[in-house]
Amino acid sequence: MRIGFCQFNVAHSNIEANLKKITALLKNIEADLIVLPELCFSGYSFPSKEAVFPFADNSAQKEILNKLGIISKTKGIYLIAGIAEKEENRLYNSAIVIGPEGCIGKHRKINLPKGEKIFDRGKSLEIFKIGNVKIGIAICFESWFPESMRILMLRGAQIICCPMNFGGPWTPNVMKARSLENKVFTIMANRIGKEWIGSEEAEFRGESQIIDHGGNVLVKAAKEECVKIIDINPEEAKKKDNIVCEDMKYEMGLYKEYVKYTL
């Protein structure tokens, strides 16, 4: 299975420019699955929920789904992309899964950091199937919570796809731990470029990575616009060695006991 990420400088408030950029970057790419960054059509930082609505409403979503659908259908690539999603008066930081057959699912970010309180919280962690391969999604800050990916792994995820918008140095290391502790492949797609977040100019870090089920980085981008792909065997992620099985069951037992008394 050929998997990859597409890392680029997202244009703020300009869906058309971002769709053009993605189309150009993927032009000569052959792959089965490509992950795109978080909020990669709207941009990241907005002063209010209402300010995001024009880039998240039905007509915006339709424009994005149509264009990604064409790329997916033409090239036979599954795409996972971060998208702002308006539903009634709610706004989600979501990721959609697009295949040649159309949109096959989405995930709404559950763990919202302080700066993302304009978004509503997602409520579920689903598994999506691409052929026989089980895929999970964790969006950026969600990766900092080991529970999210543990649940995805326990539900059978072989590859966890992570649309991201991070600037700090921690997340690439966190993701190595996540792959290792769950024995899953992970694909991180971060963005590059700068944005004003309130009165501070923040720079996104790039450094997108594909990590194997042993916690080893297979591919890593610099701070550049690029697509990186690699061939993996997702069956490898079914071998859990001594990480899961009795050890996991014991730990989960402890955890279960603990949450019983605290929740």
Add this chain to the structure above:
Amino acid sequence: MRIGFCQFNVAHSNIEANLKKITALLKNIEADLIVLPELCFSGYSFPSKEAVFPFADNSAQKEILNKLGIISKTKGIYLIAGIAEKEENRLYNSAIVIGPEGCIGKHRKINLPKGEKIFDRGKSLEIFKIGNVKIGIAICFESWFPESMRILMLRGAQIICCPMNFGGPWTPNVMKARSLENKVFTIMANRIGKEWIGSEEAEFRGESQIIDHGGNVLVKAAKEECVKIIDINPEEAKKKDNIVCEDMKYEMGLYKEYVKYTL
């Protein structure tokens, strides 16, 4: 609070030599808490449970506790040290906590990797108090299970102490994630030197670290015999920002629901 680790080449099957080494390394050290490596009196690799017993029985434990007790009392340092522990016909890979008032507790390793099946599995995760500071212990491979440290953090641990014996490149990164995701200080004490594990000669890596509650490495050793100390404010580990609170509760709820159906 002044915390540190003592990293050295453990002599196999020679408690006296290891106690001498520790005494010499700590001679000029002033600190409140020092962590020593896993199994740092017996050595790591043994062909059978019975082969470890002479370095784990009552008389061996007494020799170790007496000597560490003197160091602790004389210098006012709390010591956490990896020790093989025989109880009836069971053998544990344990860590003891020694203070000027004597042995105040121990932790028996729960998650045993394939190569450690001569040990019996521990059954609990406790918190120990050094003054007003809450301390947890995770021994080497236990750090690869996010549940262990999550439970310790949820029980109030501000510093998690990790006696270790690792050779691979992964654990220093895993520990950065553990500190970050739980907002706790961690002290890793690995060993150096070589041992035959079956027919393979394995080398321990050193690279002991002290990591802050933000996942940043404060001190890191090379492959050397050394003691490294640093001053920290353990109160910082009580500030959980947006990592815990509502996010954690939500995640734990998901986890609870999941374990309900799988255990």
